[in-house]
Each structure stands twice: as C-alpha cells, then as structure tokens.
Amino acid sequence: MVNHRIKHISIIMDGNGRWAGERNMNRSYGHRKGIEAVKKIINACLVRQITSLTLFAFSSENWIRPGNEVKLLMSLFRESITNNINDLHENNIHVKFVGDLSKFDKNLIYHMRDLENLTHDNDGMNLNFAVNYGGKWDIAQSVNKYLNKNNFNSKSVISVSDIEENLTFYKNHPDLLIRTGGEKRLSNFMLWQHAYTELYFTDCLWPDFNEHELDNAIRFFHSRNRKFGGLRAVHQIENNDK
Numbered sequence: 001m002v003n004h005r006i007k008h009i010s011i012i013m014d015g016n017g018r019w020a021g022e023r024n025m026n027r028s029y030g031h032r033k034g035i036e037a038v039k040k041i042i043n044a045c046l047v048r049q050i051t052s053l054t055l056f057a058f059s060s061e062n063w064i065r066p067g068n069e070v071k072l073l074m075s076l077f078r079e080s081i082t083n084n085i086n087d088l089h090e091n092n093i094h095v096k097f098v099g100d101l102s103k104f105d106k107n108l109i110y111h112m113r114d115l116e117n118l119t120h121d122n123d124g125m126n127l128n129f130a131v132n133y134g135g136k137w138d139i140a141q142s143v144n145k146y147l148n149k150n151n152f153n154s155k156s157v158i159s160v161s162d163i164e165e166n167l168t169f170y171k172n173h174p175d176l177l178i179r180t181g182g183e184k185r186l187s188n189f190m191l192w193q194h195a196y197t198e199l200y201f202t203d204c205l206w207p208d209f210n211e212h213e214l215d216n217a218i219r220f221f222h223s224r225n226r227k228f229g230g231l232r233a234v235h236q237i238e239n240n241d242k
Helices: 016-021 027-047 067-090 106-118 135-149 160-164 211-223 234-240
Strands: 008-012 052-059 094-098 126-133 176-179 198-201
Touching: 016 027, 027 052, 027 067, 027 211, 052 067, 067 106, 094 106, 126 135, 135 160, 176 211, 198 211
Parallel strands: 008 052, 008 176, 052 126, 094 126, 176 198
Antiparallel strands: none
C-alpha cells in the first residue's frame, strides 16, 4: 500500500506477555517475538515511505514490573542495539532515544548514544524509541526547561508555544497512533503530541502485528475526515490551494 498523507506513525506495542501466555510460554519469549515484530514494522514503514516512526518501548511506569522482567528488557534493549546497529545505519535510518535516560545503566546508555551518533547524519526515516518516557514527565520537563532558560517571575505567562518548543517531540506530531493488544487508552504516551492524532486500536497482539495489520491501520487513517477544529478536512484545503 502506497502512503500519500501519513508522515508520522506512533505505536504502543502491547500484548507480548499475553501472546506468550496463550502459547504456555514465559513472558521473555513474548518479548523476543515482539522484537521480531519491531523489525518487520520498521521495514514495512520504509517501504510505505513513512518519514517518522515512534515506538513506545518502555514507559516510566514499567519500572514497577517484576525485577526479573525489567532486567530481561534491559538486556534485550542492549542486545537489539548491538544486533541491528549496522542494518539501521545501512538503511539510512536516523535513530533517537527519547525519555529520561538517566535511570538506565551506563553501559546501556553508551549503546544508545553510540547508535544515535552513528545514524546522526542519516536523512532517511526518523526512528524514535520512547524509553523511560511518560507524557506527564515530558510536559513537566518542558516547563522546567523553559523556566531554566528564562527569567521567570510571577507576572510572566507561559504560552502553549513555550511548552511546545521544549517538548522532547517538537513539531512533527504523529498523524496516526496504533495501539495493539485491545486496550483503548494512551497510557501516558505523548499526551500533548497526540492532541489531533487519529487513534487506531486493534485486538491484535504485538508479536502478531505485521504488514497486513499496518495496512489496515493506514486504511483507517485514510478514511478519517481530519478537520483540526475547522470546518473542512485538511486534504480539501490543500487541494483547493493548489
């Protein structure tokens, strides 16, 4: 399927544990299969000329999971970076890790920065991994960043644009959010940036999410009438302006 309008897709990858449980396997098996799905969807987005893909890989709330599972996820992050760093670079993908990275161990941070540095000058698809990320944290850090950069007093007013310019995802907000696994909520993911994003929820568990499922989501997006608070759909305005 050729994509003509979607520039940025964000995905909440949910359902690894349940997928493994349905097969009487442990959760670690589900997480490994989830990584395979990530690779497939990255390649599918490249083919469909998606310019930005943001994956919710680890939320700030995921630390409350059992210690063994968190340890496994950290190990899988490191392993995935090591195993895929060359392929990502060869595909001209620009990789960025977004979130509060300070809670990760130094070795994992080193691998993240190494991948970011290697792909920094790539001008193909932007691939963002949201790790130890939360939407509330993002807004709070944006306000704090603004206050630290400006002489703020009680008479000052912080505008929407002031916050916008200091968010981790500035501009290029997602056009389409996909959440797998059947849940229908944002789970504290890019709360500000998803204000006008089309939301697509599917019962498909993440390890089963493939090119066909992605095309279903894209078809859903194309069926929407996006007005952004106006009276006419955006594509109608664009066509009339040509």
